[in-house]
Amino acid sequence: MNKFKQIWSNLRSRLWFIPALVVVVSIAFAIALIETDSAGSDRWLARWPRLFGVGAEGARGMMSTIAGSMMTVVGVTFSMILVVLALASSQYTSRILRNFMRSRVTQVVLGIFAGIFTYSLIVLRTIRGGDEGAFVPRLAVFFGFVLALGGVGALMYFIHHIASSIQASSIIASVAQETIAAIDRLFPEQLGRGPSEDDDEQPLSPLTERNWRAIPARESGYIQSVNNAALLRLARDRKTIVWMQHGIGDFVVQNATLASLALETPPDRETIAALQATFSISRHRTVEQDAAFGIRQIVDVALKALSTGINDTTTAVMCVDYLTAILARLVSRPTPSSRCDEDGDLRVIAKGLSFESLLAESFDQIRRNAKGDVAVMSRMLDALQTIATLTASPHRRRAIGEHVRWIAELAERTVESAHDRATIDARLARVREALEAEPALCPGEERE
Numbered sequence: 001m002n003k004f005k006q007i008w009s010n011l012r013s014r015l016w017f018i019p020a021l022v023v024v025v026s027i028a029f030a031i032a033l034i035e036t037d038s039a040g041s042d043r044w045l046a047r048w049p050r051l052f053g054v055g056a057e058g059a060r061g062m063m064s065t066i067a068g069s070m071m072t073v074v075g076v077t078f079s080m081i082l083v084v085l086a087l088a089s090s091q092y093t094s095r096i097l098r099n100f101m102r103s104r105v106t107q108v109v110l111g112i113f114a115g116i117f118t119y120s121l122i123v124l125r126t127i128r129g130g131d132e133g134a135f136v137p138r139l140a141v142f143f144g145f146v147l148a149l150g151g152v153g154a155l156m157y158f159i160h161h162i163a164s165s166i167q168a169s170s171i172i173a174s175v176a177q178e179t180i181a182a183i184d185r186l187f188p189e190q191l192g193r194g195p196s197e198d199d200d201e202q203p204l205s206p207l208t209e210r211n212w213r214a215i216p217a218r219e220s221g222y223i224q225s226v227n228n229a230a231l232l233r234l235a236r237d238r239k240t241i242v243w244m245q246h247g248i249g250d251f252v253v254q255n256a257t258l259a260s261l262a263l264e265t266p267p268d269r270e271t272i273a274a275l276q277a278t279f280s281i282s283r284h285r286t287v288e289q290d291a292a293f294g295i296r297q298i299v300d301v302a303l304k305a306l307s308t309g310i311n312d313t314t315t316a317v318m319c320v321d322y323l324t325a326i327l328a329r330l331v332s333r334p335t336p337s338s339r340c341d342e343d344g345d346l347r348v349i350a351k352g353l354s355f356e357s358l359l360a361e362s363f364d365q366i367r368r369n370a371k372g373d374v375a376v377m378s379r380m381l382d383a384l385q386t387i388a389t390l391t392a393s394p395h396r397r398r399a400i401g402e403h404v405r406w407i408a409e410l411a412e413r414t415v416e417s418a419h420d421r422a423t424i425d426a427r428l429a430r431v432r433e434a435l436e437a438e439p440a441l442c443p444g445e446e447r448e
Contacts, residue, residue, distance in 0.1 A: 010282075013102045015110070022111025023118050030122040033140035056129040059141045063127070066148045067120035073155055074113045080159075081106060084166055091310070093300035096171055098284065099178075103165070109158045116147045168305075168315045172298055175287075176322040179294025180329050182287050186353075187333045210262040212243065215272055217258040221281040223248050225289040228348075230278045232340060235347040238263070238271060247351035249290040252281060291326075292353060295361050298323055306369045306376070316366070317379045323362045324383035330355060331391045356399045359387075363403055372414040377407055378427050385431040401435050404428065 011017045085097055100106065123144055128135040164170055223246055235242045241262040246252050259275060261267055267275075285293040302319035305312040335355060340348035363380060370376040381404065388400045411424040 013098060015101050015107060018104070018107035019111035019114050022108070022115040026115030026119040027122060029143075030119045030140060033143055034123065034126050034137045037137035037139050038135070056127055056134065056136050059136050059138075060124060060127050063120045063124040063141065063144055066144055067117050067124065069148075070113050070117040070120065070151060073151065074110070074117065077110060077113060077155075077158065080162055084162055087166065088171070091304070092168070092171060093297065093304055095297050095300055096175065098286075099171070099174060099297075100165070105158070105161045105165075109154050109161075112154045113151060116144075116151050119147060120144055168301070168312075169318060172301060172315075172318055172322050175294055175297045175301075176326055178287050179291055179298075179326050182289070182291040182294060183326065183330050183333075186289060186291060187330065187336070210241070211264055212260040213263045213267055214257040215259050215261060215267065215275050216255045217252040217279075217281065218254065218276045219281055220252065220254045221283050222251050222285045223279055224282050224286050225280045227278040227280075228350075231275070232347055234271070234274050234278065235340075238267075241346055241349065242275065243349045244351045247353070249285055249292050250351075291330075292358060292361050295323065295326060295358060298326075299362065299365055302366050303369055306366070306373065313373060313375050316370070316373075316376050320366065320376065320379045320383055324386055327355075327359060327362060327383075327387050328390055330358060331387050331393075331396060355396050359396075359399055359403065367403075367407060367410060371410065372416075374415060374420045374423060377411055377415075377424060380407055381424070381427040381431050385427075385434045388431065388434045397435055401432075404431050404435070 081100075085100060088096055088100060123137060123140045126135065126137055126140075165174075226244075226248060231242055238261070243260040243262070245257050245259055252258055258279060261271070261275070285296075287294045298319050302316045304310060305315035305319070336350075336352060338350045338352055339346060340350060363383075366376065367380065370380070384400050384404055384407075388397055391397060408424075408428055411421065411428075415421050415424060
């Protein structure tokens with residue numbers, strides 16, 4: 001099932017997949033209408049001569065015009081997409097290009113244009129004049145006219161969609177929405193007996209005394225996903241422990257250690273292949289099981305905005321706002337334990353995400369590049385204040401407090417204006433007060 005989801009995700013990201021499906025549907029639709037015409041639909045079509053009364057020459061001319069114009073529109077659409085991809089890559093980050101490629105609107109619109117072109121060619125091929133045995137598929141020709149009008153509407157909608165999707169707010173909001181969906185999908189789930197931050201702090205010294213057998217990675221690339229059920233089943237069947245050396249989103253090198261098995265003897269080829277098959281490795285990261293990659297995309301947009309060549313503080317502030325929404329969704333949720341037990345036996349030691357790591361992923365690099373930028377530092381402090389009020393966990397509030405301290409140090413070193421320092425100090429006072437106050441518990445959260 002995990003492999004099927006991975007294949008489906010890869011197909012969805014291909015620009016050709018949905019257009020190919022639409023072309024196949026258009027071929028079937030054209031053949032069905034032509035067969036309906038050949039089965040003897042002239043008697044009831046003759047009741048509306050102004051709609052369906054068309055000769056062979058007129059039908060041939062109209063379908064030729066539709067086919068030619070649709071091919072021109074396809075070329076224009078591809079040109080628009082290339083311009084948008086180049087602009088997005090240079091203005092924001094190349095890591096968001098995959099989101100444009102996955103856009104359902106873009107894929108469906110391209111499919112509509114290609115489908116109308118294919119439909120017109122098939123209908124055009126069946127039109128015969130008097131010397132050839134007269135046959136004009138009137139119903140198919142009429143629907144060709146209707147599809148052409150629909151293509152014009154699709155073109156106008158696509159232009160509007162491109163103009164909207166290239167805006168920074170739309171790009172950041174789209175990535176944030178996808179990341180929040182990943183958090184909702186991943187963090188309620190648990191690998192093994194359940195979530196506990198305390199378990200992760202227990203020492204691994206008894207485990208290091210075991211005989212660990214390294215399992216190499218079969219290829220180089222990023223870990224896109226891990227089949228947790230298959231990994232747990234493998235550990236149970238072999239009566240061993242799987243120790244993941246890399247987590248989702250990490251880059252692994254071919255023949256380097258991917259995971260380790262607690263075995264007295266070297267594992268056989270079947271065991272090695274089974275463990276390697278539980279890891280999906282590719283040339284790029286995806287958000288489906290890697291929420292950190294969604295955060296990484298927004299951070300990259302913020303870093304681009306803060307660069308001296310662009311210097312777009314508003315976009316950087318917008319990125320901080322959406323990072324706040326992501327972390328606020330996460331902060332009150334329990335993190336799945338890295339230890340997976342089954343019937344009292346340890347089976348898997350996973351390497352997963354934590355709130356602290358995602359908090360650092362969100363704000364560390366933005367903070368380092370926000371030297372002297374009062375607007376960005378102020379918004380980061382507001383963000384930390386908002387997040388702090390949503391959790392009662394001492395671990396997480398301590399991590400938030402560390403980020404507050406680092407921002408205070410940065411402001412002290414880089415902000416020279418007394419007025420700007422006063423602005424930062426006021427926000428620092430508010431966020432420290434929020435950290436010291438007794439927080440209200442969120443639904444489902446327990447006080448530690």
